[in-house]
Amino acid sequence: MKNLFVATSLSMSISIFAAIDVLDRVAIIVDEGVIMESQLQDRLQNTKIRLAEQNIQPPSEEQLLDEIKEQLIIEELQLQRGRDAGVRISDGELNQTFIRIAQNNGLSLEEFIVNYEDSGQSYEKLREEIRNDMVIQRVQQGMVGNAINITQQEIDGFLQTDEAIEQLTPELLVRQIQVATRLEADNIYQDIQSGMDFLTLVEEYSINRNKNNGGLMPWRKISAMPTVYAEALTKQPLGFVSSPIQTGAGFNILKLEDKRGPLVTFEEQWNVRHILIAPSEILDLDSTKALLTEIRDNILNGADFGELAREYSEDPGSASQGGELDWLPRGVTAPEFEAAMVNAEINVLSPIFETQFGFHFLEVLDKRTEDITDITIEDRAYSVLFARKFDEELENTLRSMRAEAFVEFKNLY
DSSP: OHHHHHHHHHHHHHHHHHHHHHHSOEEEEETTEEEEHHHHHHHHHHHHHHHHHTTOOOOOHHHHHHHHHHHHHHHHHHHHHHHHHTOOOOHHHHHHHHHHHHHHTTOOHHHHHHHHHHTTOOHHHHHHHHHHHHHHHHHHHHHHGGGOOOOHHHHHHHHTSHHHHHHTOOEEEEEEEEESSHHHHHHHHHHHHTTOOHHHHHHHHOOSGGGGGTTBOOOEEGGGSOHHHHHHHTTOOTTOBOOOEEETTEEEEEEEEEEESTTOOEEEEEEEEEEEEOOOSSSOHHHHHHHHHHHHHHHHTTOOHHHHHHHHOOOTTTGGGTTEEEEEOTTSSOHHHHHHHHHOOBTOBOOOEEETTEEEEEEEEEEEEEEOHHHHHHHHHHHHHHHHHHHHHHHHHHHHHHHHSOEEEOOOO
16 A cells, blocks of 8 residues: 555656646757746747737747747846856845836835736746846946947037937027127127126117017027027027127127027036045044134134145145135035035035045035036937947847857757
8 A cells, every 4th residue: 555655646746747847848958048938938928918019910920939039048148148247136226126117107116016916917027037137238238338439529420410400409599689890790799798788789789670579589409590600609508699790691799598408408516615634543533623623713714725725635636726626516526515515605614514535614616507408418419329339239249149159949849
């Protein structure tokens, strides 16, 4: 009886393992890894669903399966490259990614998980897929990103194309003063440089028919302006006033009044100087604060900020410049430094405050709102060119990787 039970148990075990083998088998060997039949079938079904949702007629199942096999082979090769390079995605980083995905769908993470699993899909399986995608992105960046170089000449050339002009460049609102002679134009330009109001000079001197509209020309992109106007206004900040420009209708002075478009960007900036002293083995915490307090008091009593910064400040980047950091936007300094800078009054020493670098006090010399639209446009142009080169280089790299790989297709039928 005992032997019968053993024989029966063994028979059941063999049957179970045989069933598992039928349910999921190795479909493709790729170098040191494998692709399972279940992966092929899952990708096949998901692809069919996506094509149906997009009303796209799929190719034959045989052709679609061949394409999916190649996709999975390329993915497996990149995942192997990532494992060899020690690329890891922590659970914390993965959780942050899912929080962003949930927020983009107007959900909390908990709501997203419930909705996803209620649709009959596995959240844990999705986590593994997203983790693999993140590994592959890092592998691709490592293989290709560092090899790409974008020159300023390429950026300038791209910005001259119809595509860039249409998608990136803003529309400009320009005021105009038009007069008949060079002498009049030169005199008006000198008045503007002396501080006279542009609009007042339009009303008093301009002979153009837009005089009654404050000299305003219609909103237009720089590419739609006369060449001489475009040359004068290219890469100029808001408020720019041109020197006199000669045209067939006389002499013109232009003022860049406003800009509009998705990349138009204005940035608050602060002109700051500071003194930094950090505690050390020689100078303990209390002594550091006492020394900085003494320096600050000396400045309040008339001592020269720049001289004391050169003598005492331990910030190597600014000490030799009398503590001056030049113009700073938000987001480039330690949070405590930024808070002190933003809240400071012009030409008033801040209280002493601490950052990760030590103890400081600062003085804001001036504040401005800077037009950085052209910088934003160049950054976007760089991104467009980088993405194009990245795609081209990545395609060549993956093609070479596939050609060099050992791949064996198993006969599943």
